Amino acid sequence: GPDGAFRAGLRSAFNLDPSDVAPLRLSAIGGWAVIFAYGIVSPLLEVVALSLGMDILPLVTAGQTLLMFAVNPLYQYAQRRMLPTELIGIAYRLMAGMLLALEALATAWPHRRAVAYCLAVYGGIIATYPPALYDSFLASVHTRPEAKRVYGIIFFGKQAGLVLGSAAAGLLFERFGPPTILVACATYEATTHLVRCRSACARGEGEDELSSRK
Numbered sequence: 336g337p338d339g340a341f342r343a344g345l346r347s348a349f350n351l352d353p354s355d356v357a358p359l360r361l362s363a364i365g366g367w368a369v370i371f372a373y374g375i376v377s378p379l380l381e382v383v384a385l386s387l388g389m390d391i392l393p394l395v396t397a398g399q400t401l402l403m404f405a406v407n408p409l410y411q412y413a414q415r416r417m418l419p420t421e422l423i424g425i426a427y428r429l430m431a432g433m434l435l436a437l438e439a440l441a442t443a444w445p446h447r448r449a450v451a452y453c454l455a456v457y458g459g460i461i462a463t464y465p466p467a468l469y470d471s472f473l474a475s476v477h478t479r480p481e482a483k484r485v486y487g488i489i490f491f492g493k494q495a496g497l498v499l500g501s502a503a504a505g506l507l508f509e510r511f512g513p514p515t516i517l518v519a520c521a522t523y524e525a526t527t528h529l530v531r532c533r534s535a536c537a538r539g540e541g542e543d544e545l546s547s548r549k
Contacts, residue, residue: 361533363492370493372522374500380458399459419472431520476537
């Protein structure tokens with residue numbers, strides 16, 4: 336059928352093993368989704384930062400650096416004690432909730448520079464940790480040989496997500512304004528479900544491999 340022909344063409348074009356195709360789709364779509372969300376959020380937070388004035392941008396950068404210094408030990412601690420799937424589920428929802436809370440404060444007090452500054456500083460977290468968490472998850476479900484075959488396609492999915500997210504950000508913000516942030520938060524939530532499905536697929540692969548060895 337068409338799906339079989341597509342898989343055969345994909346395997347031939349990218350030198351993939353037959354077992355790569357179905358899991359690869361989930362990995363690539365997840366990468367697309369997390370960078371799509373970043374592509375929407377990042378321009379909006381940059382606008383907030385620029386609205387504070389060029390003279391305060393060094394303070395925004397300093398605030399982002401200090402925040403990352405504070406968050407990074409928590410991130411390392413959680414990575415050592417939680418599975419990547421669990422960590423993504425908690426972290427993405429926490430980051431999305433914080434983003435919504437700060438956006439609500441900015442909407443309620445649009446002229447409070449302190450609120451705008453906090454939102455601009457928080458942009459550093461959104462820029463850094465969601466992609467890093469997703470890459471950590473990919474490393475947990477793909478073996479080194481698989482990574483050599485499929486990471487290029489996953490990277491292409493991420494780039495496509497960045498282009499589409501950046502394009503969508505302008506169109507959505509022009510029509511809906513600040514509630515555009517909801518689209519990014521919904522995408523982060525969708526990514527947690529994609530990650531869960533990809534993790535289940537990886538467990539199934541492991542069970543099939545064990546069965547074949549018996």
